[in-house]
Amino acid sequence: xxxxxxxxxxxxxxxxxxxxxxxxxxxxxxxxxxxxxxxxxxxxxxxxxxxxxxxxxxxxxxxxxxxxxxxxxxxxxxxxxxxxxxxxxxxxxxxxxxxxxxxxxxxxxx
Amino acid sequence: xxxxxxxxxxxxxxxxxxxxxxxxxxxxxxxxxxxxxxxxxxxxxxxxxxxxxxxxxxxxxxxxxxxxxxxxxxxxxxxxxxxxxxxxxxxxxxxxxxxxxxxxxxxxxxxxxxxxxxxx
Numbered sequence: 001x002x003x004x005x006x007x008x009x010x011x012x013x014x015x016x017x018x019x020x021x022x023x024x025x026x027x028x029x030x031x032x033x034x035x036x037x038x039x040x041x042x043x044x045x046x047x048x049x050x051x052x053x054x055x056x057x058x059x060x061x062x063x064x065x066x067x068x069x070x071x072x073x074x075x076x077x078x079x080x081x082x083x084x085x086x087x088x089x090x091x092x093x094x095x096x097x098x099x100x101x102x103x104x105x106x107x108x109x110x
Numbered sequence: 111x112x113x114x115x116x117x118x119x120x121x122x123x124x125x126x127x128x129x130x131x132x133x134x135x136x137x138x139x140x141x142x143x144x145x146x147x148x149x150x151x152x153x154x155x156x157x158x159x160x161x162x163x164x165x166x167x168x169x170x171x172x173x174x175x176x177x178x179x180x181x182x183x184x185x186x187x188x189x190x191x192x193x194x195x196x197x198x199x200x201x202x203x204x205x206x207x208x209x210x211x212x213x214x215x216x217x218x219x220x221x222x223x224x225x226x227x228x229x230x
Contacts, residue, residue, distance in 0.1 A: 033216035035155075042204055042223050043147075043155065048216035086155050090215045097168045099145070099157035099215065 002026040002091045004102035011108040012077045020072045020105045022087035030089040032070035032102075034063060037084045046085075047072055074107070082109045112136035112219055114205050119224030126195050126228070132188040132205030132221055140183040143208035145217060146190050148201035148226075156201075159190065160208055173199075195228045202226075 004024035012018035022032055031050055035043035045054050047063035060075045070089075074081055087102035118130040130146075146158040159169045159179040167179050178191040188205050202225050206217035 029213065031214045033214075035217075037155075042220040043217075044220070045216055045218040048209070048218070049214045054218060088155070088157075088215075088217070090210065097160060098170070099160075101147075101155040101157065104154045 002093045002100050004032075004087055004089065004100050006085075006087060006102040006105045008103070009106040009108065011110055012074070013110050014079065015076055017073065017075045018077055018107060020074075020085050020087075020107065022070045022072075022102045023068055024089070024100065024102075025068055025093065026089045026091050026100055027065065027068050027070050029092045031065060032063070032087040032089050034061075034070075034072045035086045035088065036081075037086065038082075043086065077107075077109050079109050082107060112207075114207070114219055114221035116203065116205055116221040116224040119203065119226045121227045121229065122195055123230050124196060124228055127191070127193045128195065128226060130190040130192070130203055130205075130224055130226070132190075134186050134188065134207075137207065139181050139186050139188055143210055144179075144181065144188045145206050145208040146179060146188075147204045147206055147217065147220075148199075149204070149223075150198075150201040153201075158203070161188070192226070195226075197228050200226060200228045 034047040037043045051063045091098035091100045145160040161179045176194045202223040204223045206220045
């Protein structure tokens with residue numbers, strides 16, 4: 001099955017911009033979705049499709065994609081954005097439906 | 111309000127069984143794709159299983175043959191029957207509504223999760 005690779009950790013100064021990347025073969029066929037997870041809480045969808053935000057997600061979150069790489073950008077990071085972020089996509093490599101999650105990126109807001 | 115609430119987790123011995131439930135409100139389970147996703151302590155997310163609106167079911171290789179996903183339309187509830195449990199099945203199990211189309215998929219919303227611990 002496919003894998004999605006993310007940097008383990010990134011840091012960003014308060015109010016600055018940070019980009020989180022996700023690489024994998026499945027991203028050539030499927031858009032990534034992105035999830036924010038704070039300690040002890042369930043994941044929350046922040047970006048889906050080409051670049052769509054669910055209701056209630058601030059517009060400082062945006063997504064993009066090129067080739068086998070998807071990116072989540074936080075423009076003007078806030079203290080409350082400190083969390084783990086996971087990408088996800090369908091996995092097109094097998095002969096039955098499958099989904100793959102990224103390895104996760106811990107975002108620290110300084 | 112669209113909401114999912116899991117229950118049924120707990121401590122079980124290796125080789126034992128457990129059934130998780132996921133009660134939905136604000137939407138109809140049988141009209142949607144529904145998935146289970148798990149997260150081992152301190153680890154990342156792992157997709158476990160999906161049931162399509164038409165009833166087809168699919169599983170991750172790690173649980174195939176041991177876990178069964180199902181739903182009760184009258185109760186608007188999703189289930190995960192887990193048999194032959196192993197220590198490596200220890201995780202928080204989340205249910206999530208699964209959106210899928212040509213070139214895209216996503217999970218929203220997620221339940222709060224229920225902890226399954228497999229240990230003697």
